[in-house]
Amino acid sequence: MLEAIRLGKVFRGRRGSPLWAVRGVTLSVRKGEVYGLIGPNGAGKTTLLRMIALMMRPDEGEIRLAGQATGDAPDALRRKIGFASGNTRLYGRLTPREILSFFGRLYGMSRRLIERRTVELSGIFGLDAFLDARCETLSTGQLQRVSIARVVLHDPPLLVLDEPANGLDVLTSEALFQFIRHAGERGVAVVLSMHQVSAIETLCHRVGLMHQGRLVAQGEPEAICRQADAPDLRSAFIRLVSGSVDGTGESVP
Amino acid sequence: MNWRVLITLLGKELLETARDRRTLFMMIGLPVLLYPSVLLIGTQVAVLRQERVEKGVSRVHLETASLLDVPLIRPWLEATGKIMVVYSTDPRRDLREGKIDLIATTKAPLSESFFAGKSLPVELLYDVTEQRSLEALDRVDKLLKDVAEREQRRRLENRGIDPAEFMPLKVTRVDLAGNVKVAGAILGALLPALLIIITALGAFYPAVDLTAGEKERGTLETLLSTPVTRSELVTGKFLAVFCLALVTAVVNLLAQLGTMYVFFGQISDTLPGAFASLLRNPLPLLTVIGVIMVPMALFLSSLMIAVCLFARGFREAQTYLTPVMLLIAAPALIAGMPGIRLTPFWTFVPVVNAVLVVKEVMLGGVSAQALFSVFVSILAAALFAIACAAWLFQREEVTLADEPVLPLSLRRKDYPPRDFLTPSHGLAIFGVVMALIFYLGSVLQARWPLPGLFVTEWLLVLFPALAVLWLVRADFRAVLGAKRASPAAFLAGVLLGTGTFLVTAAFGAVQERFLPMPEAFREAYQRFFDTDGSVLSGAWLFLVVAVSPAVCEEVLFRGILLRGFTRRFRPWIAALAVSVLFGLFHLSIFRFLPTALLGIPLAYLALRTGSLFPSMLTHALVNSLALALSMGLVPAPVTYWLFPAGPDVARVSEGALFLGIGLVLPGVVILERRFRGTSP
Numbered sequence: 001m002l003e004a005i006r007l008g009k010v011f012r013g014r015r016g017s018p019l020w021a022v023r024g025v026t027l028s029v030r031k032g033e034v035y036g037l038i039g040p041n042g043a044g045k046t047t048l049l050r051m052i053a054l055m056m057r058p059d060e061g062e063i064r065l066a067g068q069a070t071g072d073a074p075d076a077l078r079r080k081i082g083f084a085s086g087n088t089r090l091y092g093r094l095t096p097r098e099i100l101s102f103f104g105r106l107y108g109m110s111r112r113l114i115e116r117r118t119v120e121l122s123g124i125f126g127l128d129a130f131l132d133a134r135c136e137t138l139s140t141g142q143l144q145r146v147s148i149a150r151v152v153l154h155d156p157p158l159l160v161l162d163e164p165a166n167g168l169d170v171l172t173s174e175a176l177f178q179f180i181r182h183a184g185e186r187g188v189a190v191v192l193s194m195h196q197v198s199a200i201e202t203l204c205h206r207v208g209l210m211h212q213g214r215l216v217a218q219g220e221p222e223a224i225c226r227q228a229d230a231p232d233l234r235s236a237f238i239r240l241v242s243g244s245v246d247g248t249g250e251s252v253p
Numbered sequence: 254m255n256w257r258v259l260i261t262l263l264g265k266e267l268l269e270t271a272r273d274r275r276t277l278f279m280m281i282g283l284p285v286l287l288y289p290s291v292l293l294i295g296t297q298v299a300v301l302r303q304e305r306v307e308k309g310v311s312r313v314h315l316e317t318a319s320l321l322d323v324p325l326i327r328p329w330l331e332a333t334g335k336i337m338v339v340y341s342t343d344p345r346r347d348l349r350e351g352k353i354d355l356i357a358t359t360k361a362p363l364s365e366s367f368f369a370g371k372s373l374p375v376e377l378l379y380d381v382t383e384q385r386s387l388e389a390l391d392r393v394d395k396l397l398k399d400v401a402e403r404e405q406r407r408r409l410e411n412r413g414i415d416p417a418e419f420m421p422l423k424v425t426r427v428d429l430a431g432n433v434k435v436a437g438a439i440l441g442a443l444l445p446a447l448l449i450i451i452t453a454l455g456a457f458y459p460a461v462d463l464t465a466g467e468k469e470r471g472t473l474e475t476l477l478s479t480p481v482t483r484s485e486l487v488t489g490k491f492l493a494v495f496c497l498a499l500v501t502a503v504v505n506l507l508a509q510l511g512t513m514y515v516f517f518g519q520i521s522d523t524l525p526g527a528f529a530s531l532l533r534n535p536l537p538l539l540t541v542i543g544v545i546m547v548p549m550a551l552f553l554s555s556l557m558i559a560v561c562l563f564a565r566g567f568r569e570a571q572t573y574l575t576p577v578m579l580l581i582a583a584p585a586l587i588a589g590m591p592g593i594r595l596t597p598f599w600t601f602v603p604v605v606n607a608v609l610v611v612k613e614v615m616l617g618g619v620s621a622q623a624l625f626s627v628f629v630s631i632l633a634a635a636l637f638a639i640a641c642a643a644w645l646f647q648r649e650e651v652t653l654a655d656e657p658v659l660p661l662s663l664r665r666k667d668y669p670p671r672d673f674l675t676p677s678h679g680l681a682i683f684g685v686v687m688a689l690i691f692y693l694g695s696v697l698q699a700r701w702p703l704p705g706l707f708v709t710e711w712l713l714v715l716f717p718a719l720a721v722l723w724l725v726r727a728d729f730r731a732v733l734g735a736k737r738a739s740p741a742a743f744l745a746g747v748l749l750g751t752g753t754f755l756v757t758a759a760f761g762a763v764q765e766r767f768l769p770m771p772e773a774f775r776e777a778y779q780r781f782f783d784t785d786g787s788v789l790s791g792a793w794l795f796l797v798v799a800v801s802p803a804v805c806e807e808v809l810f811r812g813i814l815l816r817g818f819t820r821r822f823r824p825w826i827a828a829l830a831v832s833v834l835f836g837l838f839h840l841s842i843f844r845f846l847p848t849a850l851l852g853i854p855l856a857y858l859a860l861r862t863g864s865l866f867p868s869m870l871t872h873a874l875v876n877s878l879a880l881a882l883s884m885g886l887v888p889a890p891v892t893y894w895l896f897p898a899g900p901d902v903a904r905v906s907e908g909a910l911f912l913g914i915g916l917v918l919p920g921v922v923i924l925e926r927r928f929r930g931t932s933p
Contacts, residue, residue: 055477075482083478089471093272094265105261106479134272150475 001066001158001189002029002052008060009047021047023060023213029191029206031157034184036200037193038237039210045193046085046162048210052191053083053160065158079107082151085162089143092136096127096146099135100153107154114153121149141172148179159183161192165199177203201233211241254488258481262489263496266463270497276458280497284451284505311336311389312353314344319362326359329400335392348380354389355379370408445611446582446589448506449604452546453553453581455501457574459494460557465570487558487646491639494554502546510535541614541624548631549607553581555638562645588612595619600626603634665724672731674722679817682721683834686809689713690840702781707797715805718813733812738864741927745862748920749854750871754878755895755913757847759906762896770843782883798880803873810835810852811859811868819860828856851875854917861928 007025010018022044029035037045050056052063054074063070070077090099097118104114122128125145130138135146151159161180165173173196180203183190194200200207201221209217209224217224217240221233228236270276313330315338317323330336341347344356360374367373377393380386409416467473476486560577564570581604587593588608595609606627613619694713697705722729730736781798784790810831818827836849855868881887895909 053478055474075480078478078480081478085474087471088475088478090475091265091269091472092470093269098265098268102261102265103479106258106476106481108257108480 001031001033002027002191003064004028004048004052004061005064006061007048007051007058007063009044009051009056010059020213022051022058025061025210025213025215027208027215027218029158029189031189032184032187033206034180034190034192034204036204036207037191037210038195038197038200038207038233039193040241043210044213045210049083049085049160049162049191049193053081054078055083079154080156081158081160082154082156083160083162084147084151084164086166087162088147090135090146090150093134095132095134096138096149097131099146099150103150104153109154117153117155121153125149140167141169144168144172144176148176152183157188159188159190159192161190163193163195165194165196173199197234197237198232207233209237209240216240254482254485258485259489259492262481262486263492266459266490266493267496270459270462270493273462276462276497279458280455280501281504283454284501284508306384306388309385309388310334311355311385311392312339313337313355313357313389313393314339314341314347314353316344316356316358317362318359319364322359322363325363330357330393330396332396333392336389336396345378348378348386351380351383351385354383354386355393357393367404443589444509444615445608446585447509448502448542448546448611449549449553449585449607450578450582451505452498452502452550453557453578455505456494456498456550456554456557457578459497460554460561461564461567461570461574463490463493464558464561465564466567468564469566483646484643487643491555491558491642494558495550498550498554499547502550506539506542506546537618538611538614541619542611544624544628545607545610545631548628548635549604552603552631552635552638555635555642559638559642559645562642584608595623595627601630603631606630665726668725670726670728672728673820674725674727674732674813674817675820676814676817676822678721678725679814682718682813683809683838685717685721686714687838689717690838695840699777703793703797706781707801710797710801710805715808718805718809722813732816733808734816734859734863734865735812736864738862738867739927741923742858742862742864742867743870745920745923745927746858746867746871747874748916748923749858750851750875751878752913752916752918752920753851753854754875755909756917757850758882758896759909759913761847762906764843764846768843774841774843779883782880784884794880795877799873799876802876803869806835806838807855807859807865807869807872810838811855812865815856815859824860828853828860831856854920858924861924863928 004025004027007022008020009022010020025044025048027035037048039045047056051058054063054065054070054077057074065077065080068077090096091102094102100118100121101114104117109117118131122131125148127142127145127149130142135143138146148164151161159180164180165176168176177199180190180192184205192204204221206219207221207224208215217227217236219227224240225231225233225236228239230236230239313336315323315326315330317326327338330338339353341353344353347353348356356378358376358378360376363373365371375397377390379390405419406416409419467476477483557574557577560573561570564573584602584605585608588599588605589612593599593609595606595613599609600606600623610619610624610627613623690709690713694705694709697708699705719729722732782794784794814834815827815831818830822830832849832852832855835852835855836845839845839848855872858871859865859868882892895912896906
């Protein structure tokens with residue numbers, strides 16, 4: 001479904017010198033596969049996910065989506081992607097119904113299709129009670145449900161989720177993980193980053209460990225544990241990051 | 254560009270704005286409620302004051318050379334009943350305090366002058382700042398002239414002479430401006446400027462809300478993840494801001510017209526009836542406003558969106574837009590003032606041209622050609638601003654930046670050590686220095702010219718600049734370019750500096766023709782060079798006028814500002830921008846062009862050699878040359894050869910021009926051959 005080949009992204013550093021936020025990252029995600037990214041703050045996860053979601057153009061390498069090169073027409077190809085991050089919030093002055101209708105039209109869906117999907121998703125995520133209340137009046141958990149409904153509204157074959165569980169309580173997080181598992185089972189490819197390493201371990205088929213812009217380890221959770229000679233992914237993470245290179249990288253946008 | 258997407262985006266932005274009470278109030282509530290009431294009360298107060306002056310009786314204190322004359326002169330003044338002769342013990346003080354309106358003094362007894370067939374000198378003392386005093390002057394002057402004319406006629410007829418023989422000219426004044434023009438002039442000053450300012454205010458909040466507000470609320474990234482292109486996104490936002498600005502303009506215009514109708518109903522008898530006709534048929538006015546306001550709203554919205562895109566949040570955007578609002582409001586208000594008319598030059602200056610074209614209509618009409626030119630020029634400016642906004646929106650560092658801003662702090666330890674400053678640091682320092690010069694330096698220099706200038710340069714320019722560098726822990730040598738330079742660099746500086754000085758001086762006479770320096774300015778300028786001729790005072794003058802500016806101004810302009818600007822912009826843009834600031838720094842419209850032009854070779858020198866010292870030397874040299882010329886230290890034949898036409902003839906002095914070019918060229922050659930590629 002998704003192939004990223006030797007991706008690189010460079011920013012201008014504080015002193016004008018080039019600063020590679022991501023460099024030489026190659027990964028692929030099959031249909032129905034859930035791929036998890038872990039790494040310390042500033043490792044380049046957000047930049048990598050933004051490039052995969054075709055919101056940022058890579059300075060090196062290329063991204064292929066369902067076998068199609070994305071270089072020339074990234075705008076139209078975003079139709080195949082559902083993206084959510086801590087920064088993809090919702091319009092406070094609009095209601096969930098208006099938000100779904102707005103984004104549906106941006107994804108080129110017909111009015112009838114939008115209405116059908118809204119009813120469907122309201123059922124799945126339990127939005128009925130607040131479908132016509134302004135988002136500024138909703139709780140964090142309710143907003144998260146609307147957000148996910150927004151991401152899957154156009155039924156994308158690839159989901160890119162950057163820290164989707166940030167700020168969620170245990171119950172809401174669990175519901176989210178449930179949803180991600182289901183998406184995988186339905187054949188949707190999922191790439192996500194998360195700080196909860198234990199959740200990643202149970203949720204993801206494969207895991208990539210990022211550090212200072214590079215993918216330092218990649219594979220099934222058990223394989224990574226074996227590689228680092230650690231009992232669990234959490235210990236493997238700590239061992240690989242603190243052992244391979246010193247300190248944490250400089251934070252990049 | 255997908256129309257369906259654009260309409261969806263526009264609809265969402267409008268729906269969101271309609272649900273925002275603050276923006277809605279700024280758009281509709283403010284013009285409908287506040288503005289008309291201010292206009293109404295303001296105009297009424299002004300009219301009532303004027304009326305009171307015209308209907309009121311003028312109080313005149315009469316002083317005669319002989320007490321016997323009072324009962325004779327008094328009837329002259331009180332003939333119309335609009336003047337009352339009053340008695341005051343201290344007439345001058347009472348006049349100043351507004352207790353009386355005029356003092357009339359006769360300088361000779363009537364019996365010895367007026368009645369003896371001679372002339373009676375009369376002095377009228379008045380206060381030009383008081384409307385009532387001016388009115389009294391007008392009345393008394395007219396009455397006395399009538400008396401004089403009657404007496405003249407009587408005397409001539411007594412001698413059997415036809416009075417017409419003694420009046421070869423009889424001048425009558427007829428004011429052709431008419432009432433429409435007068436009323437138009439008053440309203441013309443206000444209405445168009447307010448219209449533009451209110452439209453800008455109408456664009457202000459939506460522009461902030463739809464760009465920086467969306468970024469701050471974190472909804473922009475949601476939008477960027479959809480298949481909508483960046484161009485569609487920025488166009489949708491731009492259309493929304495444009496619609497809202499236009500709605501604000503229309504609401505405001507209707508509110509203004511409505512106010513005036515109400516206003517005319519109340520006091521129609523006291524105002525020129527013809528003025529009402531402008532309002533009875535406001536169609537031409539509305540047409541022109543319609544034609545102009547559409548591109549104007551386009552321009553204002555795209556300009557504001559472009560500026561707001563740089564901001565990371567709501568508050569930051571408001572900070573950025575405040576000077577933009579001032580840049581719009583100030584020229585709008587100035588263009589509204591009486592006397593400024595639509596010339597070909599102003600046709601191409603956005604904001605000013607819109608104000609002037611609306612004013613022209615109110616003053617009686619505007620040609621279709623002029624209207625078209627203004628329309629096209631505003632449209633061009635609008636398209637340029639739209640292109641800028643669209644270009645900015647394509648840039649990821651603008652739309653997806655989440656880097657925190659450096660805090661503003663007065664504690665030195667809050668700043669990490671640095672070896673460069675950004676343009677905004679430089680501009681902040683420049684702003685502080687300008688404020689100090691404006692409020693402190695100009696006062697000091699007016700009082701004590703030379704010491705004032707000395708203190709201004711060292712304490713108000715150099716000291717604050719270095720203090721900020723110390724505060725933010727900047728590396729002085731790197732930030733200023735304070736490093737050694739080779740003799741060749743200094744030689745190039747001498748050639749460039751002398752040459753540029755001669756070239757700008759060669760055009761001095763031409764500038765004088767288009768922008769003559771008022772005598773008062775020239776005198777104030779010349780006052781700097783008044784010395785007693787001793788060696789000591791000459792050295793002091795040299796230190797203040799030549800050395801101090803060279804050191805202090807170079808640190809600020811070719812050091813902090815230029816090096817800061819080159820971090821963000823191409824070198825030639827940085828050099829131009831800093832030179833414009835250098836011209837503005839001199840706070841004189843007459844010196845702007847010469848000083849800004851001089852800034853260019855200085856910046857070029859500093860950039861090519863990588864050192865501040867050659868430009869310091871060059872600056873000192875140029876100021877010394879100007880000093881020597883002003884003081885007449887240059888031998889007359891040389892001066893005459895350089896500027897043969899003299900300062901009063903408006904033509905380019907070829908001698909100075911060719912010698913100047915002849916010096917600049919080798920300077921450029923040295924810099925290009927020896928220093929190319931060595932600049933930072």
